[in-house]
Amino acid sequence: MAKEKGMRHSGKDTVFRDMFSKKKYLIQMYRALHPEDSTITKADLKIITLQSILLNGIYNDLGFMVRGNQLMILVEAQSTWSPNIVIRALIYLMSTYQDYFTEKAIQLYGSKKVDMPKPELYVIYTGNQGSHPNVLSLKDEFFPNTDCCIEAKVKIIYLRDGDDIISQYIGFCRIFNEQVALYGRSLKAAKETIKICRDKNLLKEYLSERAKEVEGIMLTLFDQEHIWNVERKSIRAEAFKEGIRQGISQGISQGISQGKLAMLIELVRDGSLSLPAAAKKANLDEAMFKAKMAASL
Known part of the structure; x- marks a missing residue:
């Protein structure tokens, strides 16, 4: 992202995009979201993450299709709570559908009802749940007690018991915050985050495979943030x-x-x-x- 557009991403959610762009980790996320689906394979997943959909460079963290055109899942990772999450999710959804209809050459002005994948919207929230809801509703948040013509719902995932990859990612984020608080936005913070997470078996395989890349991701963004x-x-x-x-x-x-x-x-x-x-x-x-x-x- 060009620095004149402002820094949206931190080391954490760029690591998020890097990790889940690999299907062996993406399938673990899907299984955490849909533990009832025991037959899913890597071949059933297709990544469709948006790269740039707005003038200010905003893009979603992760988008993927499941089993062809059956299901479309969009996921964003967030460390700061905002009710605007649901608006962003709706923008990502409509832009992803637009790309889908264009790719499939689907005509929306015809009389025949088109086929489209069912959407699921998620936010992985790395902060504390507090009084935040499990589901964020556009209508309830922005147009309560009105007859609103549009609705979108985002399921919010918080830290939970278990060692699925989503819980591990949230644990990684929290350790990252602790180390930045101790050492600032530095190589020391990056190295300590990786070491502690590997010792605690948090994203151990990913961090073992890509320790240098993860350090580079963090340091590049630290530098960009400092320059900006x-x-x-x-x-x-x-x-x-x-x-x-x-x-x-x-x-x-x-x-x-x-x-x-x-x-x-x-x-x-x-x-x-x-x-x-x-x-x-x-x-x-x-x-x-x-x-x-x-x-x-």
Whole structure:
């Protein structure tokens, strides 16, 4: 992902994508989700993970088909709770269906009812469950007590008893967090995470096979995150300086206002501040703020 689009992924969920792109681990995930299916084989699974579906580079973590066109499973790994999870899942689902219909040359404007795979949406949540629900409903979360014309439901998977690969992945994430807290985003944190997980039999086979690759994944993302943070601070400082420079010729008040607006725009772009909150701080309506964002590109 280009750094100017912002950093969405951490070491954990990039490891997630790397591991489950391999069918010997993917089939373990499927069996954890569907323990009743004793006849599944690797040949029954086809990975269809989306690579880039939105302008800001958002893509889902994992998508796969089961037994041809019978079942389509989309999975996202998350360490931070947000009700917007269900919106993202719906976007991933519709984009995946669009790819499916295009690939199969299926005409949606014909009179014949089309065949389509049944969807299942999951989020593997690596934080504590607390009061979070087991199923996140679009209607219940955003349109309660209304006659909403659309619905989507995402099953949330939390840490549970057992040693299935999903539970192991959540355990890996928690150890990762502990080591980053101790050693920062460093090679030491990456090595300790791998060592401890292997000792505890968490993702042991995967980490034994790909220890160097996993270290590289973590360090690359640590570096990218550091570079982006440095650049973001530089952008903010330069925006403020530009506002002051403009203030020399246009009045200090206007210059500071421009600098403030530039900083607010950058905060929205990197996800640190919501658009409504930024517009309010800039004393602009949302439409005008969006226009100024577009003009600043």
